[in-house]
Amino acid sequence: MRHLLSAGDLTPAEAVTILDTAAQMAATQEREIKKLPTLRGRTVVNLFFEDSTRTRISFETAAKRLSADVINFSAKGSSVSKGESLKDTALTLQAMGADAVVIRHQASGAPHTLATSGWTHGAVVNAGDGTHQHPTQALLDAYTLRRHLVGDGGRSDVTGRDLEGLKVAIVGDVLHSRVARSNVQLLHTLGAEVTLVGPPTLVPVGVGAWTARVSYHLDEVIADEKPDAVMMLRVQRERMSSAGGGFFPSPLEYTRGYGLDARRLAALPDHAIVLHPGPMNRGLEISADAADSPRAVIVEQVANGVAVRMAVLYLLLAGGAPATNERADA
Amino acid sequence: MTDYLLTDVSPLGEAATDVLLADGRIAALGADARARANDDAVTIDGAGLVLLPGLVDLHTHLREPGREDAETIRTGTRAAALGGFTAVHAMANTSPTQDTAGVVEQVWRLGREAGWVDVHPVGAVTVGLEGERLAELGAMADSQAQVRVFSDDGRCVHDPVVMRRALEYVKAFDGVVAQHAQEPRLTEGAQMHEGVVSAELGLAGWPAVAEEAIIARDVLLAEHVGSRLHVCHLSTAGSVEIVRWAKSRGIDVTAEATPHHLVLTDEEARGYDPVFKVNPPLRTQADVDAVRAGLEDGTIDIVATDHAPHTREDKDCEWAAAAFGMTGLETALSVVQETMVDTGRMTWADVARVLSTNPARIGRVADHGRPVAVGEPANLVLVDPAARRTVVPEEQATKSTNSPFRGRELHGRVVATFLRGRATVLDGAPVDESQVVA
Numbered sequence: 001m002r003h004l005l006s007a008g009d010l011t012p013a014e015a016v017t018i019l020d021t022a023a024q025m026a027a028t029q030e031r032e033i034k035k036l037p038t039l040r041g042r043t044v045v046n047l048f049f050e051d052s053t054r055t056r057i058s059f060e061t062a063a064k065r066l067s068a069d070v071i072n073f074s075a076k077g078s079s080v081s082k083g084e085s086l087k088d089t090a091l092t093l094q095a096m097g098a099d100a101v102v103i104r105h106q107a108s109g110a111p112h113t114l115a116t117s118g119w120t121h122g123a124v125v126n127a128g129d130g131t132h133q134h135p136t137q138a139l140l141d142a143y144t145l146r147r148h149l150v151g152d153g154g155r156s157d158v159t160g161r162d163l164e165g166l167k168v169a170i171v172g173d174v175l176h177s178r179v180a181r182s183n184v185q186l187l188h189t190l191g192a193e194v195t196l197v198g199p200p201t202l203v204p205v206g207v208g209a210w211t212a213r214v215s216y217h218l219d220e221v222i223a224d225e226k227p228d229a230v231m232m233l234r235v236q237r238e239r240m241s242s243a244g245g246g247f248f249p250s251p252l253e254y255t256r257g258y259g260l261d262a263r264r265l266a267a268l269p270d271h272a273i274v275l276h277p278g279p280m281n282r283g284l285e286i287s288a289d290a291a292d293s294p295r296a297v298i299v300e301q302v303a304n305g306v307a308v309r310m311a312v313l314y315l316l317l318a319g320g321a322p323a324t325n326e327r328a329d330a
Numbered sequence: 331m332t333d334y335l336l337t338d339v340s341p342l343g344e345a346a347t348d349v350l351l352a353d354g355r356i357a358a359l360g361a362d363a364r365a366r367a368n369d370d371a372v373t374i375d376g377a378g379l380v381l382l383p384g385l386v387d388l389h390t391h392l393r394e395p396g397r398e399d400a401e402t403i404r405t406g407t408r409a410a411a412l413g414g415f416t417a418v419h420a421m422a423n424t425s426p427t428q429d430t431a432g433v434v435e436q437v438w439r440l441g442r443e444a445g446w447v448d449v450h451p452v453g454a455v456t457v458g459l460e461g462e463r464l465a466e467l468g469a470m471a472d473s474q475a476q477v478r479v480f481s482d483d484g485r486c487v488h489d490p491v492v493m494r495r496a497l498e499y500v501k502a503f504d505g506v507v508a509q510h511a512q513e514p515r516l517t518e519g520a521q522m523h524e525g526v527v528s529a530e531l532g533l534a535g536w537p538a539v540a541e542e543a544i545i546a547r548d549v550l551l552a553e554h555v556g557s558r559l560h561v562c563h564l565s566t567a568g569s570v571e572i573v574r575w576a577k578s579r580g581i582d583v584t585a586e587a588t589p590h591h592l593v594l595t596d597e598e599a600r601g602y603d604p605v606f607k608v609n610p611p612l613r614t615q616a617d618v619d620a621v622r623a624g625l626e627d628g629t630i631d632i633v634a635t636d637h638a639p640h641t642r643e644d645k646d647c648e649w650a651a652a653a654f655g656m657t658g659l660e661t662a663l664s665v666v667q668e669t670m671v672d673t674g675r676m677t678w679a680d681v682a683r684v685l686s687t688n689p690a691r692i693g694r695v696a697d698h699g700r701p702v703a704v705g706e707p708a709n710l711v712l713v714d715p716a717a718r719r720t721v722v723p724e725e726q727a728t729k730s731t732n733s734p735f736r737g738r739e740l741h742g743r744v745v746a747t748f749l750r751g752r753a754t755v756l757d758g759a760p761v762d763e764s765q766v767v768a
Contacts, residue, residue: 113647205529
């Protein structure tokens with residue numbers, strides 16, 4: 001693995017290796033001293049062309065726990081708005097000696113362009129590009145699903161296990177969601193069955209080629225498929241306005257059709273869990289009842305995000321199996 | 331002026347003969363040609379070569395005035411000559427816009443001074459391409475540039491009333507409105523063809539219906555007011571169907587396809603290389619097949635390049651930030667040969683029709699697109715269909731390098747181009763600039 005650009009690039013074995021490595025990383029995070037010396041002397045650049053405090057902090061924490069030097073480069077106003085171009089920014093970072101570039105960009109394909117252009121020699125990690133991909137989010141979701149739903153709900157060792165047979169419903173604005181695209185590919189790679197649920201306006205033309213079922217009716221999916229997990233996607237309020245595309249008539253109508261509330265939560269199988277990539281719009285796609293219920297693993301997803309990103313940075317920069325017994329210098 | 335004796339050439343791919351060019355005209359054909367050639371006539375061995383009327387491009391972006399960093403009238407017309415063209419129509423989306431008699435005359439004059447091909451400026455339909463009020467179409471028609479083709483290309487004349495008025499108004503001087511068919515609301519922020527590939531790549535879709543809806547509206551408007559309409563760069567199977575239907579009703583519509591829509595598909599976007607970002611976007615294989623079929627059966631009247639040079643900085647970036655467009659003047663004939671002639675779907679006479687006769691007729695260009703016959707103006711191109719060449723954009727005459735065919739081996743090569751009997755290209759290379767300036 002030279003870069004991590006798309007969840008679709010991962011083989012089943014690679015995906016399971018990342019999850020297993022993440023589990024080992026998570027174990028180290030239970031210790032009093034959480035820092036590992038593994039990436040000492042290496043430089044990880046967080047190159048964020050789009051605001052995302054959560055994702056940036058998660059990557060920053062992951063890199064620091066591995067003892068890498070971290071440079072945060074916030075470049076709001078890319079070449080799209082005629083600021084400094086992606087190319088010049090990348091060349092600058094290359095000159096500073098970045099071993100890995102974690103990139104968040106509003107343009108779909110920007111990480112791909114960065115990785116294939118020769119502008120940087122470092123490993124490129126896609127931290128979310130436009131409406132294309134967000135592979136570490138899918139990996140942390142898969143990790144969370146495996147922890148809760150595989151091997152007696154985490155009571156037995158799940159090392160080496162995939163998500164064979166799990167049923168996952170992904171609900172909401174699929175059209176604009178890089179989280180949905182990444183999860184459809186990765187969860188399929190890992191053997192899960194994905195059903196996409198949303199109003200037809202928020203499902204892309206061409207979705208028929210995806211490895212997922214599509215439904216426009218959340219209640220039917222909950223009743224008929226009895227999903228093991230429901231992943232709620234963030235819906236931006238501006239999407240309903242005419243200027244935002246007029247994708248649905250009103251927030252209330254959206255919530256009635258696709259919001260996860262107490263009633264729908266109760267209709268889910270007892271073991272089913274609720275995921276959300278955050279940040280949540282409480283009252284729109286998810287009610288407080290659902291978000292705060294014991295079946296919601298949303299806060300845990302954040303913690304798992306650090307472990308998964310540690311695993312990704314580790315596998316890209318150090319290679320091989322992790323030696324988590326090493327201790328950081330005091 | 332040098333006379334040229336072309337020996338053993340095949341006019342329109344038919345039986346080989348000799349052709350004498352003298353005094354800017356085709357002076358003699360057959361045995362007569364050798365007999366009448368004077369001693370200092372330059373002989374070109376044309377064995378195996380096809381002689382066509384000089385190609386006429388109805389859709390070229392020369393970028394001057396305004397974006398001389400991407401192309402100038404000199405570099406663009408030199409590229410045109412190398413591609414076998416003797417006349418090009420320079421699109422109106424310059425800066426300032428070609429929406430007044432003054433600007434179109436300037437472009438026309440710069441074209442004459444360059445001397446590589448005849449430059450026929452296209453006039454903007456609306457002031458500043460804004461789609462709101464008609465530009466002074468009559469003044470442009472009456473100017474020295476004698477504009478007959480009007481287009482807001484790059485933008486669509488989307489307001490149905492403005493389009494209707496334009497269609498009606500240009501009848502007074504036998505003009506034609508060349509529509510860039512793109513419903514603007516359906517294509518806000520659009521980056522590529524909407525379908526399976528855009529869904530996966532997360533690039534905003536440019537649906538086929540946004541083109542087809544405008545074409546359907548426009549053919550009905552043209553029928554209603556009894557005007558002629560030209561459809562620029564038609565790209566979808568549905569558009570071919572609509573034009574076929576319109577022609578069957580007797581509507582006076584002509585349609586063009588670009589070389590790239592004859593051969594490339596939206597699959598090219600997968601590498602996010604903006605060289606494949608173009609408007610209208612590359613479509614699916616089914617669309618490519620339909621466009622080829624439409625060209626073969628005459629539904630599509632012409633091939634036009636939509637040559638759209640862009641600077642490196644406008645293409646060396648992420649997809650969404652890149653400009654739309656690709657170069658085409660120096661590769662168009664090869665693409666048509668490869669997709670239509672070498673596949674047996676068209677003859678060289680058909681090539682002459684779609685790349686010369688028909689575009690000259692639509693643009694009302696009198697001295698181009700003429701038969702290869704004695705007395706006709708010697709606007710000609712000599713093609714070697716057996717040649718194979720690999721595209722190296724940096725070696726092309728166009729100032730820009732955004733060719734989608736980089737590294738690709740193309741069929742056929744232009745050996746020589748003649749503008750009114752004067753060679754602009756010989757042995758596949760442009761002649762010295764001092765030779766072309768009139």
